[in-house]
Amino acid sequence: MTIPAQPAPEATEPLLKVEGLVKHFPIVKGLLRRQTGAVRAVDGLDFDVRAGETLGVVGESGCGKSTMGRLITRLLEPTAGKIEFEGRDITHLGVAGMRPMRRDVQMIFQDPYSSLNPRHTVGTIVGAPFRLQGITPEGGVKKEVQRLLELVGLNPEHYNRYPHEFSGGQRQRIGIARALALKPRLVVADEPVSALDVSIQAQVVNLLDDLQEELGLTYVIIAHDLSVIRHVSDRIAVMYLGKIVELADRTSLYERPMHPYTTALLSAVPVPDPGRRVKRERILLKGDVPSPISPPAGCRFHTRCWKATEVCRTDEPRLLAPRAGHQVACHHPENAPGTPEPVTEGAGA
């Protein structure tokens, strides 16, 4: 998206700082509900979100990206690790402790059908954050809600309508208006456009873009669509089986990916150009993503990786930065340093 006019990102304290974040969902069996295992949905994440930037998180289904989104918004209780928002530890804050934070961290959900209460009017839905926080905005709730509806491109006169009277794209706008009601600093959007038609997707992507510029928002956008992620993000984290395998600024990641998984993902994206299909060399990954209940030892990608060697089966690679601003967790990274640096743009360090 747009590059905010801000001091060098390193100079500022990150808005959100995540260290060693883990979430295991227990699997219980039998009468005694004994725990027999765990789904290791998120298994050790370290990353920062800088003020004003858009961090894109991409990965296949089951890689833990949605769980990550729900952890940093504290809709889920982390198993281990640390989440800091503006330097304050929010990892284990209770409901009451989190309430003031909720003004600053908001979420946009994937499904615009199930994320809006069908029995509430648009006015009630978008006005709910004010009621819950006990805030009376200037000029009253109704006026503010109407301003928000206008902000996201809806008719303010639709204040008294119900969600079923709106199309999918319009409902997503209602969800966005609700998320923006309390002027949050950080907005986490989990697959904000994947349920929408192509022509509507572009409208919502542009809206998110405009709102970021207008309101100085910071986004974490979670999506599986690599084309959308490239369009919206300044930096991108690629996840695989609960881990970040690569984290880099947009240009660096898409032009010189270092992790074989990223390379494979990029080559798998269908391109709307019939002439390209002959020329393109595609890396076809074999099989499916292994189960997060018992992820492979060593590098989690080694079972599907064509570059895997003995070391990959035994040692887990750490997330290192072989190139400035480009972190990768791989024993055999591609486009490794030694080759000339690409011209970076955006918030890349």
Place this chain on the structure above:
Amino acid sequence: MTTTPLPDGGAVGEPTDGKARPTAFLDVRDLRVHFPTDDGLVKSVDGLSFQLEKGRTLGIVGESGSGKSVTSLGIMGLHTVGQYGRRKARISGEIWLDGTELMSADPEKVRRLRGREMAMIFQDPLSAMHPYFTVGAQIVEAYRVHHDVDKKTARKRAVELLDRVGIPQPDRRVDDYPHQFSGGMRQRAMIAMALVNNPNLLIADEPTTALDVTVQAQILDLIRDLQKEFGSAVVIITHDLGVVAELADDILVMYGGRCVERGPAERVFRAPQHPYTWGLLGSMPRIDREQTERLIPVKGSPPSLINVPSGCAFNPRCPYADVPKGGVTRTERPELRPVPGTEAGRPHHSACHLAPEERTRIWTEEIAPKL
């Protein structure tokens, strides 16, 4: 029975109004599928025509509610059975499959063709497969309905097909239930089930929408390889322009139940002739191009199929609706016309009131540079 028409004893296959038999393998003429509802008549498909030869792939592209899935069910004759039949879908038009007209044919004859001459791959394999039966049993059933063979032979055929679509250890996995398969494997099993009778027409309705990109790439490659091997005609229905670009020889763009543009894939992508197609191309972020600052969305929402705008259905959303079009009024419906210079061979059609020169100018000067 591979390609020979059914040995019919009468009117089946003879057009009622004396129209000539078609030359194409699949010839759909003026297909209309309307559903009466309490709110009014839903015109899901409203006058769709296309042709498809064996060994070729047609991609039908459109947004939700454009009528693409209803078209596929219409071809398969599935509107007249079950749930749809009870709701009395009104279907008219002609569907010619290998010289047989299906619309006027005896339902029993269509039933014998279904699954054998024409087969379908559905979007969601979890709901398209029966959870109580093993994958093998379902493939065996599909085979034995059309072939008089014993269970052992049919099972051998099922294992052979599962192996062909890339299921590891097919002789063991044949006895698994659908829930024991992953999403990608289930979709492979569905493809195996569709191909078990060597159909000449394969319809794939959003075959990869529920899948991850890496698995999608595997399935698209599989469909392409199988088509080369079996030489069948394939109709692929999707909302994803990337997917059709990977597979289709020809593309048909649907909007509001009608075809707005139809032509060879290279032409539809390189020199599209309808503002809606421009809108679709402008709406997509592209991974193969330089980063663009902004997407160019289509304004508004798709039309309700009960109140399709009179005239061009795209009119309310069209950025060029106000361009003068030589006396054509807004309520006049544009017909599909060949784009000048493409009439020979594989023609390129478009249904737009804009003059062809104007369309070419807008595309090359205004739209293409921004993509």
